[in-house]
Amino acid sequence: MNQALSVSTLNNQIKSLLETTFVGVYVQGEISNLTYHSSGHIYFSIKDENSTISCVMFRGNAQYLKFRLEVGMKIIISGSITAYIPRGNYQLMCTKIDPDGQGSLALAFEQLKEKLQKEGLFDINIKKTLPKYPKRVVMVTSSTGAAIEDMKKVAQNRWPLARLILIPTLVQGEGSKLNIVNSIKKADSLNCDVMIVGRGGGSIEDLWAFNEEIVARAIFEAKTPVISAVGHEVDFLISDFVADVRAATPSNAMEIALPDKNEHLIYLDNLQVELENRFKRVLFNKEQILLNYKKHFEQHSLDRKFSFIQKEIDFLKSNLISTFSQVYRQKQNELNYLKSAYESNHPDRKIVDGYVQLSKNNQIVSLDSVKINEEITLETTKLSVRCNILDIKKI
Known part of the structure; x- marks a missing residue:
């Protein structure tokens, strides 16, 4: 008779066999029994028509997951089998998860876009209006990229009166999303007229920080009107939807933010011509009025008019003197009476x-x-x- 194995021995042998055999496997299935734990771990199962297997993705890997798992979503998991000896069960420990048939970044983009749209962050009715003549423009971008130089050049050519303020920002890589958020908050505290949040083009991975939810909310909460200018013309990111204005490129953002001095010079020239023409018309009309007055006075002798006016003045003068003398005498008599009465009654x-x-x-x-x-x-x-x-x- 063969020697019997203990339960623990058997489970240990199974654990060793599973964990050495099923390493770095790819498994396809549909999500069920999904739980996002407060610890940051994700617990769920995947299934097909005939079977189910428990899965876990620990916080260390879950924090890099670009999209949110949902029940019923079909995914492809990269991971390894781990066994739990006390209960004799096993599960698939996930190191990477991708949507089945769709890229994870594309799915994450659509999920966040739908979420923020439902919350009203894209509502066109609450977007702030850009000022016509901004005095200060703050730029949230890299201090070393091509974007900053392009924007400076455009500003100098279009409207050199505007003051440009740069908030140097990490725009890609580890920690970039938090750095962008902090830069947006700092820029907003400066009370500038316009804020440009942007960078040059790149791969979707390079630009991904501008698809992060915390960046989108920082843009939305800014009191300063924000122009999103990330990438090239074909790139469209979450920051573009939530910003007050979307520009195709950083250069285009500066063109949108600032008026064109040449257009205004032409406008001023046209305005000067119009004012001169109006002045000439007014002057001509006044000359015609003066000519009519001249003819009128020539037809009625000025000497006669002056003589009549002088008589009127003399009459009014005489009448005024007479009236004043009468009032003066009346008041003098009243004063004498009061004086006499006072003296006669004084103790x-x-x-x-x-x-x-x-x-x-x-x-x-x-x-x-x-x-x-x-x-x-x-x-x-x-x-x-x-x-x-x-x-x-x-x-």
Whole structure:
């Protein structure tokens, strides 16, 4: 009788056989039982008409996955078989996943495009308008690429009055998407009139940072109007959809951002000619009016008119003097009357005329107001007598 194996021994032998035999395999199937774990790992199964196998893609590989897995999606997996001894099961550990029949980048592009479109980030009604005469243009691009030199040249030729500000940015490779986002935020904080986010052309992999969701959202959230200018004319990226304006190239972006000085010089020349013509027409009309006035005055003697006006002036002058004299006399009489009344009723005046002045507690009073046993003072111009009221009789 053959020696019996323990369960652990058998599982270990199976694990060794599977993990050494099925290394770097490619497996095709349809996704089911999909879970995106908070740890960053992705757990799912793939199946065909007859079988199912469990799969896992750990965070280290999942972070480089360009598209999002969905239930029912057909994929091709590159990976290896791993076995779990305690339960005696095995799974496919994925190192790379590609869509079946479609490139992963193309699928990722379409997925993100659909997502952002549903959220309204492409809505044409909320796009900001570019200013007609920008004073400052900030450029988010590489400081060493051809794009920056092309944009400077266009700006100098079209509108040298504009000030250009460069935010040096890593536009491809590891860490480029975060660098682009930070540059956009910095550029937006400068309160410039226009922001150009761009770079020269390249492969889809080179340009991919501008297809990243965080870059798209940074462009959307910017308060500064943004022109997206990535790649050449045939390239169309997520940043183009979300920006306020899409330009075919960085040079084209600067052409869109700035007015053309030559066109404005022509416009000013035409405007000058138009103003001169208008001035000539106005001048001619005024000359005709003056000629008509001249004829009118020649037909009616100016001497007669001046004589009539002088008589009117003399009449008004005489009338004014007469009226003023009358008013002056009236006011003088009123003043004399008031002066006389004041002097005749002033207490000091009464004393001079032989009257006495009654006062009580240093205040002048009338005789009718005094009472028995009150002390009053009688004053003349020479004497002051203090009296006590003993009796009051009405006469």
